Amino acid sequence: MNDNLQILNTKVMFDLIGDDKALIRKFKIEFLQQAKKSIKEISAAYSENAFEQIKKETHFLKTSAKAIGAEVTADYLQQLEDKSLLEDKEQCKQLIILLNHSVKQVYGEIKNES
Protein backbone atom coordinates (compact mmCIF):
# COMPACT_ATOMS: atom_id res chain seq x y z
CA MET A 1 0.00 0.00 0.00
CA ASN A 2 1.25 3.48 -0.84
CA ASP A 3 2.17 5.31 2.39
CA ASN A 4 1.00 8.62 0.90
CA LEU A 5 -2.63 7.54 0.95
CA GLN A 6 -4.88 9.13 3.53
CA ILE A 7 -7.68 7.66 5.59
CA LEU A 8 -9.81 10.62 4.55
CA ASN A 9 -8.44 13.22 2.16
CA THR A 10 -10.73 16.20 2.74
CA LYS A 11 -9.40 18.03 -0.32
CA VAL A 12 -11.11 15.55 -2.66
CA MET A 13 -14.60 16.41 -1.50
CA PHE A 14 -13.77 20.10 -1.36
CA ASP A 15 -12.58 20.01 -4.97
CA LEU A 16 -15.68 18.13 -6.06
CA ILE A 17 -18.47 19.74 -4.03
CA GLY A 18 -17.04 23.05 -2.89
CA ASP A 19 -17.12 24.36 0.66
CA ASP A 20 -20.64 23.27 1.50
CA LYS A 21 -19.78 21.56 4.81
CA ALA A 22 -23.26 20.28 5.48
CA LEU A 23 -23.45 18.64 2.09
CA ILE A 24 -20.00 17.12 2.41
CA ARG A 25 -20.91 15.66 5.78
CA LYS A 26 -24.11 14.25 4.32
CA PHE A 27 -22.16 12.46 1.60
CA LYS A 28 -19.64 11.11 4.08
CA ILE A 29 -22.38 9.62 6.20
CA GLU A 30 -23.98 8.17 3.09
CA PHE A 31 -20.68 6.56 2.25
CA LEU A 32 -20.48 4.91 5.67
CA GLN A 33 -23.97 3.53 5.22
CA GLN A 34 -23.12 2.30 1.76
CA ALA A 35 -19.83 0.80 2.95
CA LYS A 36 -21.50 -1.07 5.79
CA LYS A 37 -23.95 -2.62 3.37
CA SER A 38 -21.30 -3.40 0.78
CA ILE A 39 -18.94 -5.06 3.25
CA LYS A 40 -21.77 -7.32 4.37
CA GLU A 41 -22.44 -8.24 0.75
CA ILE A 42 -18.74 -8.83 0.13
CA SER A 43 -18.42 -11.06 3.21
CA ALA A 44 -21.46 -13.06 2.17
CA ALA A 45 -20.09 -13.45 -1.33
CA TYR A 46 -16.74 -14.53 0.11
CA SER A 47 -18.30 -17.28 2.20
CA GLU A 48 -20.03 -18.57 -0.92
CA ASN A 49 -16.87 -18.32 -3.05
CA ALA A 50 -18.78 -15.94 -5.32
CA PHE A 51 -15.71 -14.09 -6.61
CA GLU A 52 -17.61 -12.42 -9.42
CA GLN A 53 -19.96 -10.89 -6.87
CA ILE A 54 -17.03 -9.76 -4.70
CA LYS A 55 -15.56 -8.05 -7.73
CA LYS A 56 -18.78 -6.23 -8.61
CA GLU A 57 -19.40 -5.08 -5.07
CA THR A 58 -15.85 -3.83 -4.54
CA HIS A 59 -15.91 -2.01 -7.87
CA PHE A 60 -19.13 -0.33 -6.85
CA LEU A 61 -17.89 0.78 -3.44
CA LYS A 62 -14.57 1.93 -4.88
CA THR A 63 -16.33 4.73 -6.77
CA SER A 64 -17.77 6.10 -3.53
CA ALA A 65 -14.53 5.66 -1.61
CA LYS A 66 -12.60 7.63 -4.22
CA ALA A 67 -15.28 10.30 -4.40
CA ILE A 68 -15.18 11.06 -0.68
CA GLY A 69 -11.39 10.83 -0.44
CA ALA A 70 -11.15 7.55 1.50
CA GLU A 71 -7.89 6.72 -0.24
CA VAL A 72 -6.76 3.81 1.92
CA THR A 73 -10.16 2.18 1.60
CA ALA A 74 -10.16 2.73 -2.17
CA ASP A 75 -6.73 1.12 -2.39
CA TYR A 76 -7.84 -1.97 -0.48
CA LEU A 77 -10.93 -2.18 -2.64
CA GLN A 78 -8.78 -2.10 -5.76
CA GLN A 79 -6.57 -4.86 -4.41
CA LEU A 80 -9.59 -6.91 -3.43
CA GLU A 81 -11.06 -6.43 -6.90
CA ASP A 82 -7.80 -7.71 -8.42
CA LYS A 83 -7.55 -10.69 -6.07
CA SER A 84 -11.16 -11.66 -6.59
CA LEU A 85 -10.44 -11.89 -10.31
CA LEU A 86 -7.66 -14.33 -9.51
CA GLU A 87 -10.04 -16.16 -7.14
CA ASP A 88 -7.41 -16.01 -4.44
CA LYS A 89 -9.54 -16.76 -1.42
CA GLU A 90 -6.81 -16.40 1.18
CA GLN A 91 -5.78 -12.95 0.03
CA CYS A 92 -9.40 -11.90 -0.38
CA LYS A 93 -9.95 -12.80 3.25
CA GLN A 94 -7.02 -10.70 4.43
CA LEU A 95 -8.12 -7.77 2.30
CA ILE A 96 -11.70 -7.91 3.57
CA ILE A 97 -10.33 -7.68 7.12
CA LEU A 98 -8.15 -4.73 6.16
CA LEU A 99 -11.04 -3.10 4.30
CA ASN A 100 -13.31 -3.39 7.30
CA HIS A 101 -10.65 -1.84 9.49
CA SER A 102 -10.07 1.04 7.08
CA VAL A 103 -13.78 1.88 6.96
CA LYS A 104 -13.78 2.00 10.76
CA GLN A 105 -10.89 4.43 10.55
CA VAL A 106 -12.88 6.57 8.11
CA TYR A 107 -15.74 6.54 10.59
CA GLY A 108 -13.31 7.64 13.29
CA GLU A 109 -12.09 10.56 11.16
CA ILE A 110 -15.62 11.69 10.37
CA LYS A 111 -16.58 11.45 14.03
CA ASN A 112 -13.56 13.55 15.03
CA GLU A 113 -14.52 16.23 12.54
CA SER A 114 -17.88 16.82 14.23
Added chain:
Amino acid sequence: MKAKKLPIGSRYPKVVLLMEREEDTSGAADILAAHIEEYRTIKKNNETIEFLLKTEPSVILFALGNVEKNVEYYKDLVEKHSFKHLHYSVILCNNKESSLAFRSCIKGLFDNYFVFQPLYEKLRLLMIVQNGLTKTQSTSQLKAVNDELFEKINDDLSQLIDEGSRCKQDILYSFTSRREELVQLNQIDSSIISTAQSDLTSTEQIMSTLTEEHITPLLAHLEDDIRAGLDKMLAQLVSKRAEFKADLQTNIAPPEEKGEEEVNAEAMEMKPKGLITHVPSIKKRPLPEDGDELPPISRIEKNTNTNTFDVKDICILIVEDNKLYRDMISEVLTKENYKIEEAEDGLCALQKIKDKKYDLILMDLYMPNLDGLNATKKIRKLSGGQDIPVIALTSNKNKEIVKKWANYGLKGYIIKPSTKNEITDMVKTVLEKSKEEENV
Protein backbone atom coordinates in the same frame (compact mmCIF):
# COMPACT_ATOMS: atom_id res chain seq x y z
CA MET B 1 7.43 -21.31 -20.81
CA LYS B 2 8.54 -24.76 -22.19
CA ALA B 3 9.36 -27.90 -20.21
CA LYS B 4 13.10 -28.37 -20.35
CA LYS B 5 15.69 -30.71 -18.90
CA LEU B 6 17.50 -29.38 -15.85
CA PRO B 7 20.17 -27.07 -17.18
CA ILE B 8 23.60 -26.73 -15.65
CA GLY B 9 22.81 -23.10 -14.83
CA SER B 10 22.65 -19.91 -16.84
CA ARG B 11 25.50 -17.52 -16.42
CA TYR B 12 23.19 -14.53 -16.24
CA PRO B 13 19.93 -16.08 -15.14
CA LYS B 14 16.73 -14.09 -15.34
CA VAL B 15 15.16 -16.06 -12.49
CA VAL B 16 17.05 -16.92 -9.28
CA LEU B 17 15.96 -18.96 -6.27
CA LEU B 18 17.93 -18.08 -3.17
CA MET B 19 17.94 -20.83 -0.57
CA GLU B 20 19.67 -22.00 2.60
CA ARG B 21 19.03 -25.70 2.55
CA GLU B 22 18.72 -27.62 -0.68
CA GLU B 23 16.28 -30.16 0.72
CA ASP B 24 13.80 -27.34 1.53
CA THR B 25 13.54 -26.07 -2.00
CA SER B 26 14.11 -29.14 -4.14
CA GLY B 27 10.44 -29.32 -5.18
CA ALA B 28 10.14 -25.69 -6.19
CA ALA B 29 13.61 -25.64 -7.74
CA ASP B 30 12.82 -28.67 -9.90
CA ILE B 31 9.64 -27.09 -11.22
CA LEU B 32 11.33 -23.81 -12.02
CA ALA B 33 14.33 -25.46 -13.64
CA ALA B 34 12.10 -27.67 -15.75
CA HIS B 35 10.12 -24.76 -17.14
CA ILE B 36 12.42 -21.77 -17.20
CA GLU B 37 15.44 -21.66 -19.41
CA GLU B 38 17.39 -18.93 -17.66
CA TYR B 39 17.01 -20.08 -14.12
CA ARG B 40 19.45 -20.78 -11.32
CA THR B 41 19.29 -22.00 -7.74
CA ILE B 42 21.74 -20.20 -5.46
CA LYS B 43 22.76 -21.29 -2.01
CA LYS B 44 23.26 -18.34 0.31
CA ASN B 45 26.94 -17.70 1.03
CA ASN B 46 29.47 -14.85 1.09
CA GLU B 47 29.45 -14.43 -2.66
CA THR B 48 25.67 -14.34 -3.13
CA ILE B 49 25.26 -10.60 -2.91
CA GLU B 50 28.07 -10.00 -5.35
CA PHE B 51 26.47 -12.51 -7.73
CA LEU B 52 23.09 -10.78 -7.56
CA LEU B 53 24.59 -7.35 -8.08
CA LYS B 54 26.49 -8.61 -11.07
CA THR B 55 23.81 -10.67 -12.81
CA GLU B 56 20.78 -8.44 -11.95
CA PRO B 57 18.11 -11.12 -12.32
CA SER B 58 14.57 -10.03 -13.17
CA VAL B 59 12.85 -12.35 -10.68
CA ILE B 60 14.30 -13.36 -7.30
CA LEU B 61 12.67 -15.95 -5.08
CA PHE B 62 13.73 -15.93 -1.43
CA ALA B 63 13.64 -19.24 0.48
CA LEU B 64 15.99 -18.64 3.42
CA GLY B 65 14.35 -20.71 6.10
CA ASN B 66 11.68 -18.40 7.45
CA VAL B 67 10.00 -15.09 6.66
CA GLU B 68 12.05 -13.13 9.17
CA LYS B 69 15.35 -14.24 7.63
CA ASN B 70 14.10 -13.48 4.14
CA VAL B 71 12.97 -10.00 5.15
CA GLU B 72 16.25 -9.22 6.90
CA TYR B 73 18.35 -10.45 4.03
CA TYR B 74 16.38 -8.61 1.38
CA LYS B 75 16.34 -5.38 3.36
CA ASP B 76 20.06 -5.68 3.84
CA LEU B 77 20.51 -6.29 0.12
CA VAL B 78 18.50 -3.25 -0.89
CA GLU B 79 19.64 -0.77 1.77
CA LYS B 80 23.28 -1.61 2.40
CA HIS B 81 24.26 -2.95 -0.99
CA SER B 82 22.16 -0.60 -3.13
CA PHE B 83 20.37 -3.40 -4.92
CA LYS B 84 18.22 -1.04 -6.91
CA HIS B 85 17.92 -2.52 -10.41
CA LEU B 86 14.45 -3.38 -11.70
CA HIS B 87 13.39 -6.76 -10.34
CA TYR B 88 10.42 -8.73 -9.02
CA SER B 89 10.81 -10.23 -5.55
CA VAL B 90 8.92 -13.27 -4.30
CA ILE B 91 9.10 -14.65 -0.78
CA LEU B 92 8.64 -18.40 -0.37
CA CYS B 93 7.24 -19.59 2.94
CA ASN B 94 5.58 -22.49 4.69
CA ASN B 95 1.86 -22.62 5.32
CA LYS B 96 2.10 -21.38 8.90
CA GLU B 97 3.90 -18.23 7.91
CA SER B 98 1.67 -17.39 4.96
CA SER B 99 -0.08 -14.48 6.71
CA LEU B 100 3.27 -13.02 7.70
CA ALA B 101 4.47 -13.32 4.13
CA PHE B 102 1.24 -11.70 2.96
CA ARG B 103 1.78 -8.74 5.28
CA SER B 104 5.30 -8.26 4.03
CA CYS B 105 3.87 -8.02 0.52
CA ILE B 106 1.10 -5.63 1.59
CA LYS B 107 3.72 -3.40 3.20
CA GLY B 108 5.50 -3.26 -0.13
CA LEU B 109 8.65 -5.15 0.79
CA PHE B 110 8.10 -8.08 -1.55
CA ASP B 111 6.07 -8.11 -4.75
CA ASN B 112 4.48 -11.48 -4.13
CA TYR B 113 4.59 -14.57 -1.93
CA PHE B 114 4.12 -18.29 -2.44
CA VAL B 115 3.53 -21.19 -0.03
CA PHE B 116 6.00 -23.85 -1.05
CA GLN B 117 5.79 -26.03 2.03
CA PRO B 118 3.72 -27.99 1.31
CA LEU B 119 3.94 -27.46 -2.42
CA TYR B 120 0.44 -27.76 -3.86
CA GLU B 121 0.05 -25.11 -6.50
CA LYS B 122 2.92 -25.73 -8.91
CA LEU B 123 1.28 -23.88 -11.76
CA ARG B 124 0.66 -20.88 -9.58
CA LEU B 125 4.37 -20.68 -8.80
CA LEU B 126 5.11 -20.59 -12.50
CA MET B 127 2.39 -17.99 -13.00
CA ILE B 128 3.95 -15.74 -10.36
CA VAL B 129 7.37 -16.01 -11.99
CA GLN B 130 5.88 -15.39 -15.43
CA ASN B 131 4.05 -12.28 -14.16
CA GLY B 132 7.28 -11.04 -12.64
CA LEU B 133 9.15 -11.48 -15.89
CA THR B 134 6.42 -9.74 -17.86
CA LYS B 135 6.25 -6.81 -15.45
CA THR B 136 9.99 -6.20 -15.35
CA GLN B 137 10.25 -6.50 -19.10
CA SER B 138 7.40 -4.08 -19.83
CA THR B 139 8.65 -1.57 -17.25
CA SER B 140 12.15 -1.71 -18.80
CA GLN B 141 10.68 -1.06 -22.25
CA LEU B 142 8.65 1.82 -20.92
CA LYS B 143 11.72 3.25 -19.22
CA ALA B 144 13.71 2.97 -22.45
CA VAL B 145 10.97 4.71 -24.43
CA ASN B 146 10.76 7.45 -21.78
CA ASP B 147 14.53 7.96 -21.81
CA GLU B 148 14.53 8.28 -25.58
CA LEU B 149 11.63 10.66 -25.50
CA PHE B 150 13.12 12.84 -22.80
CA GLU B 151 16.35 13.02 -24.70
CA LYS B 152 14.48 14.20 -27.76
CA ILE B 153 12.57 16.75 -25.69
CA ASN B 154 15.84 17.94 -24.24
CA ASP B 155 17.31 18.40 -27.73
CA ASP B 156 14.20 20.23 -28.91
CA LEU B 157 14.26 22.55 -25.92
CA SER B 158 17.97 23.29 -26.43
CA GLN B 159 17.23 24.17 -30.03
CA LEU B 160 14.42 26.45 -28.91
CA ILE B 161 16.65 28.18 -26.41
CA ASP B 162 19.28 28.76 -29.10
CA GLU B 163 16.67 30.23 -31.42
CA GLY B 164 15.39 32.39 -28.60
CA SER B 165 18.88 33.73 -28.01
CA ARG B 166 19.30 34.47 -31.70
CA CYS B 167 15.98 36.29 -31.70
CA LYS B 168 17.02 38.32 -28.74
CA GLN B 169 20.32 39.23 -30.37
CA ASP B 170 18.47 40.28 -33.52
CA ILE B 171 16.17 42.48 -31.49
CA LEU B 172 19.02 44.05 -29.57
CA TYR B 173 20.87 44.67 -32.83
CA SER B 174 17.75 46.37 -34.19
CA PHE B 175 17.61 48.58 -31.11
CA THR B 176 21.29 49.51 -31.50
CA SER B 177 20.88 50.29 -35.21
CA ARG B 178 17.84 52.43 -34.61
CA ARG B 179 19.55 54.23 -31.78
CA GLU B 180 22.50 55.02 -34.02
CA GLU B 181 20.15 56.29 -36.68
CA LEU B 182 18.43 58.47 -34.12
CA VAL B 183 21.78 59.87 -33.03
CA GLN B 184 22.59 60.65 -36.64
CA LEU B 185 19.21 62.25 -37.01
CA ASN B 186 19.79 64.41 -33.98
CA GLN B 187 23.02 65.62 -35.54
CA ILE B 188 21.20 66.37 -38.75
CA ASP B 189 18.46 68.00 -36.69
CA SER B 190 20.89 70.48 -35.19
CA SER B 191 22.12 71.60 -38.62
CA ILE B 192 18.60 71.78 -39.96
CA ILE B 193 17.51 73.84 -36.97
CA SER B 194 20.27 76.35 -37.34
CA THR B 195 19.46 76.73 -41.04
CA ALA B 196 15.80 76.94 -40.28
CA GLN B 197 16.39 79.60 -37.66
CA SER B 198 18.04 81.72 -40.26
CA ASP B 199 14.96 81.20 -42.36
CA LEU B 200 12.91 82.42 -39.41
CA THR B 201 10.93 79.07 -39.27
CA SER B 202 9.78 78.17 -35.71
CA THR B 203 11.67 75.46 -33.88
CA GLU B 204 8.51 73.74 -32.95
CA GLN B 205 7.45 73.33 -36.54
CA ILE B 206 10.78 71.78 -37.41
CA MET B 207 10.66 69.33 -34.52
CA SER B 208 7.17 68.39 -35.44
CA THR B 209 8.23 67.71 -39.01
CA LEU B 210 11.19 65.67 -37.85
CA THR B 211 9.03 63.64 -35.53
CA GLU B 212 6.45 62.90 -38.17
CA GLU B 213 8.78 62.16 -41.00
CA HIS B 214 11.66 60.40 -39.26
CA ILE B 215 11.26 59.42 -35.63
CA THR B 216 7.77 57.98 -35.75
CA PRO B 217 8.45 55.76 -38.78
CA LEU B 218 11.67 54.54 -37.20
CA LEU B 219 9.90 53.60 -33.99
CA ALA B 220 7.14 51.90 -35.94
CA HIS B 221 9.77 49.95 -37.85
CA LEU B 222 11.40 48.88 -34.61
CA GLU B 223 8.11 47.81 -33.13
CA ASP B 224 7.34 45.69 -36.21
CA ASP B 225 10.73 44.01 -35.96
CA ILE B 226 10.15 43.09 -32.30
CA ARG B 227 6.64 41.87 -32.94
CA ALA B 228 7.72 39.72 -35.89
CA GLY B 229 10.58 38.18 -33.89
CA LEU B 230 8.42 37.31 -30.92
CA ASP B 231 5.59 35.98 -33.07
CA LYS B 232 8.01 33.69 -34.85
CA MET B 233 9.34 32.35 -31.54
CA LEU B 234 5.85 31.77 -30.20
CA ALA B 235 4.80 29.92 -33.34
CA GLN B 236 7.83 27.63 -33.05
CA LEU B 237 7.13 26.92 -29.39
CA VAL B 238 3.54 26.05 -30.17
CA SER B 239 4.48 23.68 -32.98
CA LYS B 240 7.14 22.02 -30.82
CA ARG B 241 4.63 21.50 -28.08
CA ALA B 242 2.18 19.92 -30.54
CA GLU B 243 4.90 17.55 -31.77
CA PHE B 244 5.79 16.67 -28.18
CA LYS B 245 2.16 15.83 -27.40
CA ALA B 246 1.92 13.68 -30.52
CA ASP B 247 5.13 11.84 -29.57
CA LEU B 248 3.89 11.17 -26.06
CA GLN B 249 0.62 9.72 -27.32
CA THR B 250 2.24 7.40 -29.84
CA ASN B 251 5.26 6.29 -27.80
CA ILE B 252 3.89 5.74 -24.33
CA ALA B 253 1.62 2.80 -25.16
CA PRO B 254 0.14 1.48 -21.91
CA PRO B 255 0.66 -2.23 -21.16
CA GLU B 256 -2.34 -4.59 -21.20
CA GLU B 257 -4.49 -4.66 -18.10
CA LYS B 258 -4.34 -7.90 -16.16
CA GLY B 259 -7.53 -9.67 -15.36
CA GLU B 260 -9.86 -6.74 -16.20
CA GLU B 261 -13.33 -8.00 -16.98
CA GLU B 262 -14.25 -7.45 -20.61
CA VAL B 263 -17.50 -5.63 -21.02
CA ASN B 264 -20.06 -7.66 -22.90
CA ALA B 265 -19.31 -5.85 -26.20
CA GLU B 266 -19.41 -6.99 -29.84
CA ALA B 267 -16.34 -6.68 -32.08
CA MET B 268 -15.81 -3.11 -33.24
CA GLU B 269 -15.85 -2.60 -36.97
CA MET B 270 -16.64 1.09 -37.29
CA LYS B 271 -13.86 3.62 -37.55
CA PRO B 272 -13.60 6.19 -34.74
CA LYS B 273 -15.66 9.27 -35.27
CA GLY B 274 -15.53 12.55 -33.39
CA LEU B 275 -12.86 14.00 -31.13
CA ILE B 276 -12.41 12.88 -27.57
CA THR B 277 -11.36 15.45 -24.98
CA HIS B 278 -10.10 14.20 -21.65
CA VAL B 279 -10.34 15.60 -18.15
CA PRO B 280 -7.89 13.82 -15.82
CA SER B 281 -8.46 13.56 -12.09
CA ILE B 282 -6.66 16.34 -10.21
CA LYS B 283 -4.75 13.73 -8.14
CA LYS B 284 -1.75 12.94 -10.28
CA ARG B 285 -0.33 9.74 -8.84
CA PRO B 286 3.23 8.69 -9.75
CA LEU B 287 3.48 6.06 -12.48
CA PRO B 288 2.79 2.69 -10.86
CA GLU B 289 5.09 -0.26 -11.63
CA ASP B 290 2.77 -1.86 -14.12
CA GLY B 291 2.37 1.50 -15.88
CA ASP B 292 -1.37 1.45 -16.21
CA GLU B 293 -1.97 5.21 -16.01
CA LEU B 294 -3.62 6.94 -18.98
CA PRO B 295 -1.14 8.91 -21.09
CA PRO B 296 -0.88 12.50 -19.92
CA ILE B 297 -3.06 14.62 -22.13
CA SER B 298 -3.21 18.36 -21.62
CA ARG B 299 -6.26 19.71 -19.88
CA ILE B 300 -8.96 21.27 -22.01
CA GLU B 301 -8.75 25.03 -22.07
CA LYS B 302 -11.39 26.84 -20.09
CA ASN B 303 -14.13 28.05 -22.36
CA THR B 304 -13.91 31.81 -21.91
CA ASN B 305 -16.33 32.53 -24.71
CA THR B 306 -19.89 33.36 -23.84
CA ASN B 307 -22.25 30.39 -24.13
CA THR B 308 -24.06 29.88 -27.40
CA PHE B 309 -26.82 28.32 -25.33
CA ASP B 310 -28.92 29.17 -22.33
CA VAL B 311 -27.98 26.88 -19.47
CA LYS B 312 -31.54 26.77 -18.22
CA ASP B 313 -32.67 25.14 -21.47
CA ILE B 314 -30.14 22.34 -21.14
CA CYS B 315 -31.24 18.97 -19.82
CA ILE B 316 -28.54 16.48 -18.82
CA LEU B 317 -29.05 12.80 -18.08
CA ILE B 318 -26.66 11.24 -15.54
CA VAL B 319 -26.43 7.46 -15.88
CA GLU B 320 -24.56 5.96 -12.91
CA ASP B 321 -25.42 3.00 -10.69
CA ASN B 322 -23.60 4.36 -7.64
CA LYS B 323 -26.17 6.64 -6.04
CA LEU B 324 -23.65 8.54 -3.92
CA TYR B 325 -21.52 9.54 -6.89
CA ARG B 326 -24.59 10.19 -9.01
CA ASP B 327 -25.90 12.58 -6.34
CA MET B 328 -22.54 14.35 -6.22
CA ILE B 329 -22.39 14.94 -9.96
CA SER B 330 -26.03 15.98 -9.93
CA GLU B 331 -25.32 18.46 -7.16
CA VAL B 332 -22.35 19.94 -9.03
CA LEU B 333 -24.30 20.43 -12.25
CA THR B 334 -27.52 21.60 -10.59
CA LYS B 335 -25.55 24.44 -8.99
CA GLU B 336 -24.59 25.47 -12.53
CA ASN B 337 -28.32 25.73 -13.30
CA TYR B 338 -28.53 22.75 -15.60
CA LYS B 339 -31.64 20.60 -15.48
CA ILE B 340 -30.63 17.16 -14.31
CA GLU B 341 -32.28 13.78 -14.62
CA GLU B 342 -30.87 10.51 -13.37
CA ALA B 343 -30.84 6.86 -14.36
CA GLU B 344 -29.31 4.01 -12.38
CA ASP B 345 -28.28 1.86 -15.34
CA GLY B 346 -28.19 1.73 -19.12
CA LEU B 347 -31.59 0.13 -19.43
CA CYS B 348 -33.24 2.84 -17.37
CA ALA B 349 -31.44 5.45 -19.45
CA LEU B 350 -32.73 3.97 -22.71
CA GLN B 351 -36.31 4.12 -21.48
CA LYS B 352 -35.90 7.77 -20.52
CA ILE B 353 -34.23 8.68 -23.83
CA LYS B 354 -37.11 7.13 -25.80
CA ASP B 355 -39.52 9.49 -24.04
CA LYS B 356 -37.49 12.68 -23.89
CA LYS B 357 -34.69 14.47 -25.72
CA TYR B 358 -31.58 15.20 -23.68
CA ASP B 359 -28.84 17.66 -24.60
CA LEU B 360 -26.09 15.63 -22.97
CA ILE B 361 -25.58 12.26 -21.30
CA LEU B 362 -23.00 11.48 -18.64
CA MET B 363 -22.60 7.72 -18.69
CA ASP B 364 -20.85 5.34 -16.34
CA LEU B 365 -19.26 2.23 -17.83
CA TYR B 366 -19.85 -0.70 -15.49
CA MET B 367 -23.50 -0.89 -14.51
CA PRO B 368 -25.93 -3.73 -13.90
CA ASN B 369 -28.54 -4.69 -16.55
CA LEU B 370 -26.91 -2.69 -19.35
CA ASP B 371 -23.41 -1.24 -19.26
CA GLY B 372 -22.35 2.15 -20.64
CA LEU B 373 -20.81 0.94 -23.88
CA ASN B 374 -23.76 -1.17 -24.96
CA ALA B 375 -26.23 1.47 -23.80
CA THR B 376 -24.49 4.02 -26.05
CA LYS B 377 -24.66 1.61 -28.99
CA LYS B 378 -28.38 1.21 -28.51
CA ILE B 379 -28.91 4.95 -28.07
CA ARG B 380 -27.27 5.56 -31.45
CA LYS B 381 -29.82 3.28 -33.07
CA LEU B 382 -32.75 5.22 -31.65
CA SER B 383 -34.27 7.92 -33.81
CA GLY B 384 -32.81 11.21 -32.64
CA GLY B 385 -30.25 9.33 -30.60
CA GLN B 386 -27.42 9.64 -33.09
CA ASP B 387 -26.52 13.17 -32.15
CA ILE B 388 -26.81 13.22 -28.38
CA PRO B 389 -23.32 13.89 -27.03
CA VAL B 390 -22.11 11.37 -24.46
CA ILE B 391 -19.38 11.90 -21.87
CA ALA B 392 -17.99 8.76 -20.21
CA LEU B 393 -17.58 8.57 -16.44
CA THR B 394 -14.84 6.08 -15.91
CA SER B 395 -11.92 5.04 -13.78
CA ASN B 396 -8.29 5.21 -14.85
CA LYS B 397 -8.08 1.56 -15.80
CA ASN B 398 -10.72 1.45 -18.47
CA LYS B 399 -8.85 3.21 -21.23
CA GLU B 400 -9.00 0.32 -23.71
CA ILE B 401 -12.75 0.11 -23.42
CA VAL B 402 -13.08 3.90 -23.63
CA LYS B 403 -11.18 3.74 -26.93
CA LYS B 404 -13.73 1.23 -28.22
CA TRP B 405 -16.50 3.37 -26.82
CA ALA B 406 -15.19 6.33 -28.82
CA ASN B 407 -16.38 4.55 -31.97
CA TYR B 408 -19.90 5.36 -30.83
CA GLY B 409 -19.51 9.11 -30.71
CA LEU B 410 -18.06 9.62 -27.24
CA LYS B 411 -17.33 13.33 -26.92
CA GLY B 412 -15.16 13.21 -23.83
CA TYR B 413 -14.47 11.34 -20.65
CA ILE B 414 -14.14 12.21 -16.99
CA ILE B 415 -11.91 10.17 -14.72
CA LYS B 416 -13.71 9.54 -11.44
CA PRO B 417 -14.02 11.33 -9.12
CA SER B 418 -12.56 14.48 -10.82
CA THR B 419 -13.20 18.01 -9.55
CA LYS B 420 -16.08 20.44 -9.86
CA ASN B 421 -14.25 22.74 -12.27
CA GLU B 422 -13.10 19.93 -14.50
CA ILE B 423 -16.59 18.44 -14.70
CA THR B 424 -18.28 21.75 -15.42
CA ASP B 425 -15.65 22.78 -17.98
CA MET B 426 -15.99 19.47 -19.79
CA VAL B 427 -19.78 19.70 -19.85
CA LYS B 428 -19.66 23.30 -21.10
CA THR B 429 -17.14 22.51 -23.83
CA VAL B 430 -19.02 19.49 -25.12
CA LEU B 431 -22.31 21.39 -25.13
CA GLU B 432 -20.71 24.32 -26.96
CA LYS B 433 -19.31 22.02 -29.62
CA SER B 434 -22.60 20.22 -29.93
CA LYS B 435 -24.53 23.46 -30.41
CA GLU B 436 -22.00 24.69 -32.97
CA GLU B 437 -22.38 21.48 -34.94
CA GLU B 438 -26.16 21.85 -34.82
CA ASN B 439 -25.94 25.39 -36.17
CA VAL B 440 -23.65 24.39 -39.06
